[in-house]
Amino acid sequence: MKYKSHIFSSFKAKLIGLMISVTFISLLMASVGLTVVQVKSFRNSLESSTLSNMEILSFNLIPMLVFDDSDSAQRLLTSLKTRPAVKEAEVYRLDELEGLVFVARYPEGGEHYVHKDIREYITPEFFGEKHYLTHPILLDRETVGYLYVYSVFDELGRFQLEIIGTVVVIMIVCLLLALIIALKYQAILLRPLRLLVDVTEEISINKDYSLRADSTGNDEFSHLALGFNAMLDEIETHDRQQRQAKLDIRQLNMGLEETVKKRTVALELANQNLLATLDQLSQSKNKLVEQEKMASLGGLVAGIAHEINTPVGIGVTAVSHMGELVAQLESEHRAKTLRPQDLDRFLVNANECVDITFNNLGRAADLVKSFKQVAVDQSSDSVRTILMADYLHEILMSLRPQLKKTEHKVELQCAPGLKVRCHAGALSQILTNFIMNSLIHGFEGVDKGVITISITKRDQRISLTYSDDGIGMDADALSRIFDPFYTTRRGHGGSGLGAHVVYNLVTQALNGNVVAKSELSEGLSFEIDFPERENHVVK
Ligand SMILES: Nc1ncnc2c1ncn2[C@@H]1O[C@H](COP(=O)(O)OP(=O)(O)O)[C@@H](O)[C@H]1O
Numbered sequence: 001m002k003y004k005s006h007i008f009s010s011f012k013a014k015l016i017g018l019m020i021s022v023t024f025i026s027l028l029m030a031s032v033g034l035t036v037v038q039v040k041s042f043r044n045s046l047e048s049s050t051l052s053n054m055e056i057l058s059f060n061l062i063p064m065l066v067f068d069d070s071d072s073a074q075r076l077l078t079s080l081k082t083r084p085a086v087k088e089a090e091v092y093r094l095d096e097l098e099g100l101v102f103v104a105r106y107p108e109g110g111e112h113y114v115h116k117d118i119r120e121y122i123t124p125e126f127f128g129e130k131h132y133l134t135h136p137i138l139l140d141r142e143t144v145g146y147l148y149v150y151s152v153f154d155e156l157g158r159f160q161l162e163i164i165g166t167v168v169v170i171m172i173v174c175l176l177l178a179l180i181i182a183l184k185y186q187a188i189l190l191r192p193l194r195l196l197v198d199v200t201e202e203i204s205i206n207k208d209y210s211l212r213a214d215s216t217g218n219d220e221f222s223h224l225a226l227g228f229n230a231m232l233d234e235i236e237t238h239d240r241q242q243r244q245a246k247l248d249i250r251q252l253n254m255g256l257e258e259t260v261k262k263r264t265v266a267l268e269l270a271n272q273n274l275l276a277t278l279d280q281l282s283q284s285k286n287k288l289v290e291q292e293k294m295a296s297l298g299g300l301v302a303g304i305a306h307e308i309n310t311p312v313g314i315g316v317t318a319v320s321h322m323g324e325l326v327a328q329l330e331s332e333h334r335a336k337t338l339r340p341q342d343l344d345r346f347l348v349n350a351n352e353c354v355d356i357t358f359n360n361l362g363r364a365a366d367l368v369k370s371f372k373q374v375a376v377d378q379s380s381d382s383v384r385t386i387l388m389a390d391y392l393h394e395i396l397m398s399l400r401p402q403l404k405k406t407e408h409k410v411e412l413q414c415a416p417g418l419k420v421r422c423h424a425g426a427l428s429q430i431l432t433n434f435i436m437n438s439l440i441h442g443f444e445g446v447d448k449g450v451i452t453i454s455i456t457k458r459d460q461r462i463s464l465t466y467s468d469d470g471i472g473m474d475a476d477a478l479s480r481i482f483d484p485f486y487t488t489r490r491g492h493g494g495s496g497l498g499a500h501v502v503y504n505l506v507t508q509a510l511n512g513n514v515v516a517k518s519e520l521s522e523g524l525s526f527e528i529d530f531p532e533r534e535n536h537v538v539k
Pocket residue numbers: 437438441442443468470471472473481486487488489493494495496497498499500523524
């Protein structure tokens with residue numbers, strides 16, 4: 001509202017100001033012109049009446065000048081009393097020798113002009129209300145003297161005041177009229193504009209773009225309203241589209257949020273499932289690792305069983321043969337046909353049988369002993385001091401069933417008296433795995449392979465190098481050898497856990513490290529390095 005009244009007050013002020021100033025300027029110009037003309041004509045009339053009076057006076061003065069009768073001239077001038085406007089009058093005679101000679105003056109006795117330049121007023125002149133006039137006195141067209149008159153026309157001043165007063169009054173009346181007209185017309189002129197502003201204001205407050213300005217009529221304002229309405233049409237369409245777009249975006253956002261929530265829930269679920277699966281996988285892996293350990297133990301048991309079978313079989317055969325010999329001896333003894341040489345033969349044979357049985361049972365006992373040691377080591381975590389060379393022999397003995405079937409050789413390089421305190425079970429598992437891998441993978445298609453195992457001890461650290469001269473591995477396969485489940489024999493008995501178990505045993509049970517080196521068809525080697533266990537450490 002403030003905004004509106006401000007607009008209109010300023011517009012109104014401008015309109016009124018314009019009308020009043022136009023009126024004022026035109027009135028002023030007219031008044032000034034009129035006043036100047038009026039004053040001029042009033043002056044002219046004053047001047048001409050003065051002039052005609054002076055002519056008469058001059059005519060009467062001629063004889064007085066001719067006869068140098070200054071008294072009469074003085075008397076004549078005194079008659080000027082009847083003309084209150086005349087303030088001073090002087091008469092001069094023009095003498096050929098003396099020039100201008102003073103004759104008479106009105107009012108009498110005053111200081112006379114005595115001035116050669118009274119003639120400069122031969123053309124009469126006004127200075128405000130003061131009027132100066134010098135009239136030549138002529139006789140037969142010859143100047144005999146001059147009459148100089150100085151008048152003050154009070155009425156001219158009054159006239160001027162009157163005329164200015166009238167003009168001022170007229171101007172005031174006209175200005176008032178102009179003001180009234182301006183006030184009246186501004187209301188008429190501004191009404192359509194005010195209506196237009198009302199509409200814009202309502203739109204700006206309520207944002208209702210369906211409103212329209214009144215465009216009836218055929219003046220500039222109705223054209224403006226038409227243009228304004230067209231603009232409103234556009235804005236309304238645009239507004240509608242924008243609202244729709246906003247609505248769409250909001251719906252889209254809501255949909256998006258919903259989708260995101262759903263996806264998040266789904267993801268969380270999937271994540272949980274994944275975690276559970278991962279857990280299961282790690283459990284399965286641990287189980288498999290255990291199985292791998294047990295499997296190598298199982299293989300050991302089978303091998304040992306097979307190995308023991310032979311000496312025990314021989315022992316049984318020898319003992320049964322012995323039984324037969326004893327039975328024969330007994331029957332010969334009962335039949336009393338026993339000869340001394342028969343007894344000698346029996347004794348030789350019986351001794352042989354006992355030897356055979358003794359030897360074979362001894363071998364079986366050895367086998368059982370070494371199996372017991374290796375098997376117990378592999379399935380327990382005990383740390384003990386071993387005589388390395390002997391222990392390596394025992395491990396090889398436990399693998400004899402596998403090695404025996406082939407022409408491969410195992411070379412041991414170990415100082416005979418080398419004693420090492422370590423996790424023996426881990427060591428035997430590691431070497432068993434290496435040897436089995438060489439037999440299965442390294443010597444695939446190789447008839448006479450050589451495996452070399454060398455062990456040295458220096459500064460309480462043990463270095464073990466295992467190598468075979470088999471087919472080896474390429475760089476890519478080598479980089480994955482210790483990965484769990486990496487195998488090239490999946491579906492053919494490979495679990496891919498052997499090398500992984502070795503890695504874990506070296507790094508955890510032996511607290512050392514292992515490096516595998518190989519090139520295709522250049523064999524494979526493992527270098528293991530681990531510290532010897534301190535005496536008091538019992539794990
Ligand atoms: N001595 C070796 N010579 C060549 N390749 C080998 C040797 N030892 C292991 N490998 C390769 O490494 C893979 C992984 O061995 P391992 O972890 O013991 O699993 P698995 O014996 O069950 O296959 C084997 O599948 C084989 O391809």
